[in-house]
Amino acid sequence: xxxxxxxxxxxxxxxxxxxxxxxxxxxxxxxxxxxxxxxxxxxxxxxxxxxxxxxxxxxxxxxxxxxxxxxxxxxxxxxxxxxxxxxxxxxxxxxxxxxxxxxxxxxxxxxxxxxxxxxxxxxxxxxxxxxxxxxxxxxxxxxxxxxxxxxxxxxxxxxxxxxxxxxxxxxxxxxxxxxxxxxxxxxxxxxxxxxxxxxxxxxxxxxxxxxxxxxx
Numbered sequence: 081x082x083x084x085x086x087x088x089x090x091x092x093x094x095x096x097x098x099x100x101x102x103x104x105x106x107x108x109x110x111x112x113x114x115x116x117x118x119x120x121x122x123x124x125x126x127x128x129x130x131x132x133x134x135x136x137x138x139x140x141x142x143x144x145x146x147x148x149x150x151x152x153x154x155x156x157x158x159x160x161x162x163x164x165x166x167x168x169x170x171x172x173x174x175x176x177x178x179x180x181x182x183x184x185x186x187x188x189x190x191x192x193x194x195x196x197x198x199x200x201x202x203x204x205x206x207x208x209x210x211x212x213x214x215x216x217x218x219x220x221x222x223x224x225x226x227x228x229x230x231x232x233x234x235x236x237x238x239x240x241x242x243x244x245x246x247x248x249x250x251x252x253x254x255x256x257x258x259x260x261x262x263x264x265x266x267x268x269x270x271x272x273x274x275x276x277x278x279x280x281x282x283x284x285x286x287x288x289x290x291x292x293x294x295x296x
Contacts, residue, residue: 160219
């Protein structure tokens with residue numbers, strides 16, 4: 081008799097099961113706002129029982145949402161973790177490619193996950209989102225080679241990060257138009273533009289703009 085081809089059952093480790101549940105939750109949040117996703121929905125998507133979801137997230141939906149948000153936030157942080165090699169603007173373009181790929185992959189859930197507006201938003205979830213913005217800014221300062229950015233440069237970089245978020249949301253509302261490559265290049269050009277404006281008021285930024293011009 082031919083042996084059965086059914087694979088043997090393998091019990092998942094705690095971390096593997098937790099990752100499975102978070103992946104299922106993020107998949108749902110990619111298409112629906114967190115308040116519209118129930119624990120039953122997550123259990124069904126993961127192919128497990130509702131009590132099992134509670135076993136790993138005894139705090140219920142709020143705990144699951146915050147854990148999913150942290151997972152998404154970590155993925156976004158990694159978008160800006162670009163090797164400090166080659167021209168700065170090329171590095172920024174590659175980071176934006178990863179960022180926009182995340183935005184495009186999570187669709188309408190991007191707003192609920194990272195821009196607030198959810199009924200389950202708390203000071204903790206707001207802090208998680210702010211942590212992504214701070215991390216992005218720190219990566220940019222490092223790429224600029226500025227260990228101690230002044231107030232005007234800090235404000236400029238933070239304003240640009242906010243503009244990137246806003247542009248990403250509008251891009252989703254506009255059915256991902258213009259094409260992602262055009263959006264990426266446009267955002268890079270805006271980065272140079274806001275630095276150039278600040279350079280007229282800040283010697284530190286002016287030196288950076290000069291260096292960018294010579295960077296090719």
